[in-house]
Amino acid sequence: MVHFVGAGSGAADLITVRGHKLLTEADVIIYAGSLVNPELLKISKEECKIYDSASMTLEEVIDVMKAAETAGKTTVRLHTGDPSIYGAIREQMDLLDSCGIEYDVVPGVSSCFGAAAALKAEYTLPDVSQTVIITRMAGRTPVPEKEEISLLAAHQATMVIFLSTGLLEPLRDRLLAGGYQKDTPAAIVYKASWPDEKIFRGTVDTLPLMAKENKITKTALILVGDFLGETYDRSKLYDPAFTHEFRQASK
Structure with a gap:
């Protein structure tokens, strides 16, 4: 077996x-x-x-x-x-x-979840993003044309980008071409959950600079989206005015 x-x-x-x-x-x-x-x-x-x-x-x-x-x-x-x-x-x-x-x-704990834990972040915030796109830049391993980064970026969803730390300048350009603003929050998480884990926060525009200044060239995830920002709506599940199967709304 x-x-x-x-x-x-x-x-x-x-x-x-x-x-x-x-x-x-x-x-x-x-x-x-x-x-x-x-x-x-x-x-x-x-x-x-x-x-x-x-x-x-x-x-x-x-x-x-x-x-x-x-x-x-x-x-x-x-x-x-x-x-x-x-x-x-x-x-x-x-x-x-x-x-x-x-x-x-x-199954195992993916580094995309290790990175979220390191950032103390929630990928699916109400009225911010309810979709997580896991993808990568095309390199030696190609990516289908329909999954080109700018096309995925057009959704303005949460993005978790693997295997692309050495391609941050073209990645930034494709994210901007897809509709993300330069000041969209972004982060680089190096070796999530390892003893030498490192976290760098910035924006889509500063992704290449963050990596260069901190000498990050591999073994890192790129996270992009407004889930890293400060604004979101409260969940309906725990809203006292919201009725669901297990609880009646308080009056």
Whole structure:
């Protein structure tokens, strides 16, 4: 059996209880060494074989899984954050399907939620934004034309932008072209929930300067939108004048 496990956003104690248990039981662990906190590997069994996938190809990863399966061993494929977001797990699962190897997926705390926690922010504020767009700039990995940043920016929703710290000048330009104002609040969160986490607040216009001044070139999320501002409406759910299934409005 192969278990795809989300390691969480960085802090070792943000892995799920299920993920933690699977790590302690695994015979083989294949982890994303460039991103996963190595502290998580300390809970593995002494005899567990550990592979760093940073230097491996997809085929090499699958070969390790196949060998473990043939030997009747359990494998944990440990991905950063939540495996469903930029985790490249579909291609692994398709190959496992072709080999007749069973697998499951254990969700994790994505860095987009670690970043919100670091900022003490709520992405979905009433009358500000009820939509969160998770995306990235096109780089060596292309982005579909219909998902070009300026087209998404036109919605003026909350945006969480992955894998784009080295492209902040063109990102800023595309955000402005899409309709964000120069003074729209923005933030850079470096290594959310890690011990060396850093937070930088500014505006869409100052994103490149924030990164340059603080020497941030990778492993950071870009967050854009008025959810980082000061103005919002109170939630109806807890409004004393609002009736819902569990409470009558007070008169």
